[in-house]
Amino acid sequence: MRQNIGTADRIIRLLAGIILIELITSRTIQVPAHPGDWIIAILLLLTAGIGYSPVYAFFGIRTLTRKKVN
Numbered sequence: 001m002r003q004n005i006g007t008a009d010r011i012i013r014l015l016a017g018i019i020l021i022e023l024i025t026s027r028t029i030q031v032p033a034h035p036g037d038w039i040i041a042i043l044l045l046l047t048a049g050i051g052y053s054p055v056y057a058f059f060g061i062r063t064l065t066r067k068k069v070n
Contacts (some may be wrong), residue, residue, distance in 0.1 A: 003051035006063035010048045017044030 005013070020041040024033040049052045056062065 001050075001052050003064050004050045004056045004062045005047065005053055008067060009063045010051060013044045013048035017041045020044065034039065 020037065024037050024041065051064070053061075
């Protein structure tokens with residue numbers, strides 16, 4: 001499994017996952033948290049951690065830049 005998520009994308013996913021978990025656990029959202037909210041938050045954190053997104057792979061998207069080898 002090759003990484004396909006760049007650094008900026010990983011940071012955004014990490015922050016979005018943390019913020020979503022904070023909103024769910026702090027009851028800032030007045031409606032009860034849906035299990036889908038937890039799944040989205042966990043997937044954001046997981047993809048940020050491993051640097052691979054199956055959705056990106058399916059659509060051929062790659063935000064990770066390749067380093068030049070001299």
